[in-house]
Amino acid sequence: MRDLSKFQRPRFARAYERMSAESERSGTAEHRQRLLAGLAGRVVEIGAGNGMNFRHYPPEVREVVAVEPEDLLRSAAERAAGGAPVPVRVVAGHGGALPVEDGGFDAAVVSLVLCSVPDQAVALAEVRRVLRPGGELRFYEHVRSRGPALGVLQDLVTPLWRVVAGGCRPNRDTARAIREAGLVIEEQTRFSHRPVPSTPALPHILGRARKPDA
Template identity: 75%
Template structure:
């Protein structure tokens, strides 16, 4: 088993467990349904958290391999896997070193995780490694604002937010990171979403990118 000690944050995991349920009610569930619509074949989900995406995978998906580093969240994901309508296998691992084979998946899914991975470039390189040529990355992420004043406010708030938010960085320009990784973004919707009443509305992106032949 990989060393995942740096990813353990039981206090944040307990908070996330509570807040994610509220977020689902406020619209995250609909975003997840849109994120996963039309997928088929083998899928790897990176940073699966407590497994709230599992219920939304369409029946054309033959297997989901879900990767989660945090012990408490992974245990919750395993519970959700037993309720899912498609086969789900939950593995211990992290985005920078996925414990799966090269070129093994038709699609990869990232959902509110690229804000907190230690190294976005490494995580996206792993996405490209495990996807088949022509495979899809589906993404739903909060990102740096396109408005300069808001983006500067995100820069100011991020150090404190990151400390209490499980490593989450509000100011990551994830769309730019996709382009730098070599993935080809084919569809991307930008919108504001307020996940819980106590948090600000944050800019989000939802869409898909293609893994070109290497």
């Protein structure tokens, strides 16, 4: 098994479990439903966390392989998989080296995870590797603001925020990273969302991109 020791953040994981439940009640559940609507076939979910997406997968999905590096969150995801409406297999691994085969998936899902992967380019290259030609990436992420004041504030707080929030970088331009990875964004909406009352409202993007057929 790959060494996942650098991904172990038990204090953050426990806080994330509490916050994610509250966030679901604050509108995040609806965003997850939009993210996953219409998926079918075989899906890899990268950074599955505690499995909050699982109950939203549509019945046309044949299998979800859910990759999560953090031990506590992965254990929670395994419990959530038991109540999922589709088959979910939870595996240990991380976005920079997905423990799955080349071209084996109809879709990949990233949900509030590209903010915290060590290297977006590496993670998105892995997405391209595991998708079949014409396969799609579904993404739901918080991103750097286009407004200059908030954007600069996000830049300023990022070094400290990374320490307290499990490596999260709130100032990433994730849509640009997706395009630079050679994936074609076909649909994207941008909106402000406050996951929990104790956090500020931040810009989010939700959409889909496709791996070219050739």
